[in-house]
Amino acid sequence: MKAVDFDYARPASIGEACGLxxxxxxxxxxxxxxQTLVPLMAMRMARPALLVDINRxxxxxxxESGSDYVTLRSCTRxxxxxxxxxxxxxxxxxxxxxxxxxxxxxxxxxxxGGSLANADPAAEIGxxxxxxxxxxxxxxxTGRRQIPIAEFFIGPMMTALAPEECLTAIRLPLWQEPGxxxxxxxxxxxxxxxxxxxxxxVQLILDTEGTCRxxxxxxGGVGSVPLRIDAAMERLLGTRxxxxxxxxxxxxxxxxxxxxxxxxxxxxxRRRLAAxxxxxxxxxxxxxxxxxxx
Amino acid sequence: MSLHEITLTVxxxxxxxxxxxxxxxxxxxxxxxxxxxTHAGCEHGVCGACSILLDGVPMRSCLLxxxxxxxxxxxxxxGLAPGPEGLSVLQDSFWETHALQCGFCTPGMLIAAQxxxxxxLTPSDxxxxxxxxxxxxxxxxxxxxxxxxxxxxxxxxxxxxxEGGVQP
Ligand code: FES
Ligand code: FES
Numbered sequence: 001m002k003a004v005d006f007d008y009a010r011p012a013s014i015g016e017a018c019g020l021x022x023x024x025x026x027x028x029x030x031x032x033x034x035q036t037l038v039p040l041m042a043m044r045m046a047r048p049a050l051l052v053d054i055n056r057x058x059x060x061x062x063x064e065s066g067s068d069y070v071t072l073r074s075c076t077r078x079x080x081x082x083x084x085x086x087x088x089x090x091x092x093x094x095x096x097x098x099x100x101x102x103x104x105x106x107x108x109x110x111x112x113g114g115s116l117a118n119a120d121p122a123a124e125i126g127x128x129x130x131x132x133x134x135x136x137x138x139x140x141x142t143g144r145r146q147i148p149i150a151e152f153f154i155g156p157m158m159t160a161l162a163p164e165e166c167l168t169a170i171r172l173p174l175w176q177e178p179g180x181x182x183x184x185x186x187x188x189x190x191x192x193x194x195x196x197x198x199x200x201x202v203q204l205i206l207d208t209e210g211t212c213r214x215x216x217x218x219x220g221g222v223g224s225v226p227l228r229i230d231a232a233m234e235r236l237l238g239t240r241x242x243x244x245x246x247x248x249x250x251x252x253x254x255x256x257x258x259x260x261x262x263x264x265x266x267x268x269x270r271r272r273l274a275a276x277x278x279x280x281x282x283x284x285x286x287x288x289x290x291x292x293x294x
Numbered sequence: 295m296s297l298h299e300i301t302l303t304v305x306x307x308x309x310x311x312x313x314x315x316x317x318x319x320x321x322x323x324x325x326x327x328x329x330x331x332t333h334a335g336c337e338h339g340v341c342g343a344c345s346i347l348l349d350g351v352p353m354r355s356c357l358l359x360x361x362x363x364x365x366x367x368x369x370x371x372x373g374l375a376p377g378p379e380g381l382s383v384l385q386d387s388f389w390e391t392h393a394l395q396c397g398f399c400t401p402g403m404l405i406a407a408q409x410x411x412x413x414x415l416t417p418s419d420x421x422x423x424x425x426x427x428x429x430x431x432x433x434x435x436x437x438x439x440x441x442x443x444x445x446x447x448x449x450x451x452x453x454x455x456x457e458g459g460v461q462p
Contacts, residue, residue: 001337007296008315008361031362038357039338051315053362079351103428105345105406109353193427 003041010053014139014168017054021164022141024050030166031055032075032114035106060113060168065090069171074113078125079104081112091172093203096185097128103193113167116152119159119225122196124187126153127220129170130228131201137169144168153225179205179213182289184281188273190264196221197265200253200277202285210240210290217249217282222259222274229253232278241286249282250275300364304329305373313360320344322360323370331371331401335430342429345402346370352409371401374408383453384408384446393442395433402429407443415451417443 011017021028029048031037032055040046054060060075065086072081081087082098101107101115101124115125116136129136129149136147138161152160161167175181187199204215215233220226232249239245259270296315301308304327311326318337323329323346335343337356344355347369355368374382381389384407394400403426410417410425417425422443423436431439 003316005316042338105353105428108351
């Protein structure tokens with residue numbers, strides 16, 4: 001269980017990192033926290049010839065709160081984001097999701113961008129980012145671009161990032177409609193801190209009457225990428241999220257997904273689990289919204 | 295093979311080394327510095343036996359390459375004891391409550407518990423379980439480990455009252 005031999009570089013800036021990636025081509029790989037990549041290297045499933053270590057690039061670290069977005073730089077540690085007041089107040093769904101990411105020791109090293117770039121279909125940060133309609137910022141030697149999250153995940157461990165691109169930040173748009181914001185994140189795993197068998201994430205806004213004015217809902221671990229379930233969102237918009245509404249939405253999710261079986265859970269179990277988790281996440285989000293002052 | 299010169303502080307002593315990029319930090323500690331207290335179990339981030347403190351923060355040393363720790367300060371299980379003969383309060387509490395059988399997980403458990411006790415001396419059971427949640431033990435069933443951490447916290451609170459500050 002040792003990685004194959006490779007070369008190592010520790011650039012001090014985004015520009016320098018992009019230069020190394022451009023020169024290295026397919027053989028170069030970025031290492032951030034390494035909590036996903038290093039196990040893959042140890043198992044020889046990844047054999048990069050060059051590791052570009054971006055851990056000490058100061059401009060890749062930190063959280064900023066703007067008027068329309070919260071921006072997390074890609075090397076921000078998951079533990080730092082979880083402890084961050086801005087994230088708790090302005091991106092509460094992400095804060096809830098982060099509690100389920102690995103465990104304390106991996107969150108201490110693992111990064112926000114690393115989780116996204118590795119695109120594990122069961123990863124919580126990717127699911128929260130999808131539900132929040134995040135934008136991914138990537139730099140390369142030739143420039144920079146923003147990738148809408150809906151186009152970012154392509155398959156298990158596959159993203160729209162080109163080999164020479166470095167994920168530099170994620171921007172979470174703030175929901176500014178009047179009303180009460182509520183969030184719910186539910187997950188089931190074999191052991192706490194283990195990979196999700198399924199997960200569900202919800203963010204919504206209820207008006208003073210308790211009517212749902214905006215909602216986003218997604219499930220993770222039940223497909224090759226995290227999934228937004230638009231039909232369930234449409235079913236709930238304009239309702240007060242009564243039990244019937246929530247039940248219908250869960251059934252829509254049940255029919256919309258087609259999870260694969262594996263060692264840990266059958267396809268049918270995963271599908272029923274995802275529907276239950278959606279119900280629970282919706283109930284949690286509703287409670288959360290109603291507990292806030294209008 | 296790419297070789298890299300590194301300088302790092304381990305248990306307060308400065309070490310220099312010339313390491314291949316692929317050398318994991320746990321292998322550097324065990325084979326380079328002969329600090330074999332840190333255990334290599336799964337070597338891919340699952341078991342926690344290799345836990346160390348990097349700049350005071352607990353993490354897996356099998357998921358770090360030694361070259362990445364260049365310039366950092368590391369504490370291993372050898373750094374917890376007050377000296378070669380004695381045990382720290384936390385270690386002694388493990389002994390007292392039978393919190394180890396084969397001992398393979400123990401260095402990682404101690405490091406995880408140490409990090410917790412540095413942040414609070416009044417941890418709840420829930421917080422203790424959370425803190426050791428990334429460390430696998432195949433022997434004890436965890437109960438005695440939780441008991442050990444609680445006992446250590448009790449003792450440390452007591453000694454803090456009496457003496458005004460003791461290390462976990
Ligand atoms: S040896 Fe590092 S986690 Fe198992
Ligand atoms: S004492 Fe044997 S693995 Fe924990």
